Amino acid sequence: MMGERTVMQEALFYSFRIEDHVPGDHLLRSIDRFVDLDGIREHLKPFYSSTGRPSIDPELMIRMLIIGYCMGIRSERRLCEEVHLNLAYRWFCRLDLDGAVPDHSTFSKNRHGRFRDSDLLRQLFEMTVERCMAEGLVGAEGFAVDASLIRADVHRQRSVPGEEGLPPKAAGRAVAEYLEVLDDAAFGGSTPVTPKRINLTDPAARWTAATRERAFYAYSTNYLIDLDHAVIVDVEATTAIRQAEVLAQRRMIERTQERFGLWPEKLVADTAYGSAPNLAWLVEDRGIEPHIPVFEKSARNDGTFARSDFIYDHEDDNYICPGGNRLRRSNRNFSTPRSGVDKDGSIRYRARQQDCQACTFRQLCTPNMAARKVTRSIHEGARDMARDIATTDAYLVSSRQRKKVEMLFAHLKRILKLDRLRLRGPNGAKDEFHLAAAAQNLRKLAKMKPIPGLALS
Numbered sequence: 332m333m334g335e336r337t338v339m340q341e342a343l344f345y346s347f348r349i350e351d352h353v354p355g356d357h358l359l360r361s362i363d364r365f366v367d368l369d370g371i372r373e374h375l376k377p378f379y380s381s382t383g384r385p386s387i388d389p390e391l392m393i394r395m396l397i398i399g400y401c402m403g404i405r406s407e408r409r410l411c412e413e414v415h416l417n418l419a420y421r422w423f424c425r426l427d428l429d430g431a432v433p434d435h436s437t438f439s440k441n442r443h444g445r446f447r448d449s450d451l452l453r454q455l456f457e458m459t460v461e462r463c464m465a466e467g468l469v470g471a472e473g474f475a476v477d478a479s480l481i482r483a484d485v486h487r488q489r490s491v492p493g494e495e496g497l498p499p500k501a502a503g504r505a506v507a508e509y510l511e512v513l514d515d516a517a518f519g520g521s522t523p524v525t526p527k528r529i530n531l532t533d534p535a536a537r538w539t540a541a542t543r544e545r546a547f548y549a550y551s552t553n554y555l556i557d558l559d560h561a562v563i564v565d566v567e568a569t570t571a572i573r574q575a576e577v578l579a580q581r582r583m584i585e586r587t588q589e590r591f592g593l594w595p596e597k598l599v600a601d602t603a604y605g606s607a608p609n610l611a612w613l614v615e616d617r618g619i620e621p622h623i624p625v626f627e628k629s630a631r632n633d634g635t636f637a638r639s640d641f642i643y644d645h646e647d648d649n650y651i652c653p654g655g656n657r658l659r660r661s662n663r664n665f666s667t668p669r670s671g672v673d674k675d676g677s678i679r680y681r682a683r684q685q686d687c688q689a690c691t692f693r694q695l696c697t698p699n700m701a702a703r704k705v706t707r708s709i710h711e712g713a714r715d716m717a718r719d720i721a722t723t724d725a726y727l728v729s730s731r732q733r734k735k736v737e738m739l740f741a742h743l744k745r746i747l748k749l750d751r752l753r754l755r756g757p758n759g760a761k762d763e764f765h766l767a768a769a770a771q772n773l774r775k776l777a778k779m780k781p782i783p784g785l786a787l788s
């Protein structure tokens with residue numbers, strides 16, 4: 332029988348609990364168990380005046396931001412509307428049906444004010460790491476590191492050539508932040524090379540052609556992840572160049588050791604992290620096995636002998652060439668001994684001219700030079716260790732594990748929709764990357780530790 336809805340009279344009183352209308356398997360229900368914001372008011376106290384109009388509750392701000400980043404809502408205006416309309420979002424924000432949701436301009440003003448001045452978002456991220464550790468999701472046996480470019484929120488036309496520098500009249504928050512980080516090795520101090528172009532809206536964003544697309548302005552988000560469950564154990568914002576990303580890797584490893592007492596046995600990364608000084612830092616300073624392809628500047632593609640065709644004699648400190656002759660640091664005796672170490676930390680070994688002139692391999696070895704030279708880094712021991720690891724079965728496993736960090740970046744861009752920043756300046760990038768990494772860890776916790784009796788898809 333077809334039913335018919337009958338409304339005789341509107342009820343005078345309603346009994347309504349938001350709690351009853353949030354599905355048991357809603358993602359935010361699961362995430363809510365892992366969000367502990369006790370103490371944030373205490374932490375933020377020094378940033379608030381004791382007089383004046385009360386601000387938005389910082390816990391409400393944080394909960395709204397968690398919703399935005401976990402659910403991929405990138406617009407502040409839309410986030411405020413969604414929290415207003417969606418019962419599950421209201422429940423997560425501890426708002427009842429009458430609870431006031433801030434309008435987007437107030438929300439934005441608060442976000443750029445006290446939150447920016449405190450390190451609250453860093454603390455929020457670290458809270459998620461601690462929770463992952465407490466839940467047994469961090470094994471700390473192996474870490475992987477990588478960086479991904481995120482477009483800056485700028486118009487490419489509003490820029491000047493790098494050699495011109497910023498015009499004196501350039502002003503604004505992002506410009507002030509750019510001037511602040513000019514000497515920071517993760518931003519302006521990472522390279523002496525002048526950028527090709529400087530954007531006037533966000534000068535710290537780097538003009539980069541690192542991908543196959545057209546060049547664009549970007550920041551890099553750097554992730555250090557634990558290989559057990561791909562939990563992000565640290566995150567760092569840098570300018571979009573390799574030197575800054577390698578520095579971020581060091582900062583993140585040091586910080587996770589100091590902050591959480593995590594000492595990985597191995598680090599998995601791509602060739603960008605395979606420079607001699609970085610491998611030496613990992614092996615000699617930190618005692619970490621580098622599962623990293625060695626960055627080889629000496630590789631040749633013209634068919635002539637590569638350096639790997641020369642055998643290093645540890646005892647005599649010289650190389651033996653394929654022709655059976657020795658390449659030495661010096662073939663002359665100087666009255667004042669020379670170190671022979673270049674500014675870039677490499678040592679040259681030279682064959683004797685008469686050996687090469689008489690050699691049958693000359694066309695295959697040094698067709699254009701009178702005598703062959705090969706270079707060896709002062710960190711060659713660490714490079715050799717990385718090369719040895721690269722021949723093992725464990726390295727094959729590590730190469731597959733490296734994909735875990737790439738998948739996190741794909742998730743960040745496709746699901747959480749952070750393929751372009753909404754905030755400007757280095758601090759804007761830091762805030763967004765901390766929140767996104769915190770959201771990814773919370774989603775991981777929700778997935779790996781579902782509410783008993785429920786399994787999230």
Ligand code: SF4
Nearest residue numbers: 652654687690696703
């Ligand atoms: S050309 Fe010189 S360095 Fe090369 S194999 Fe012959 S002797 Fe050795």
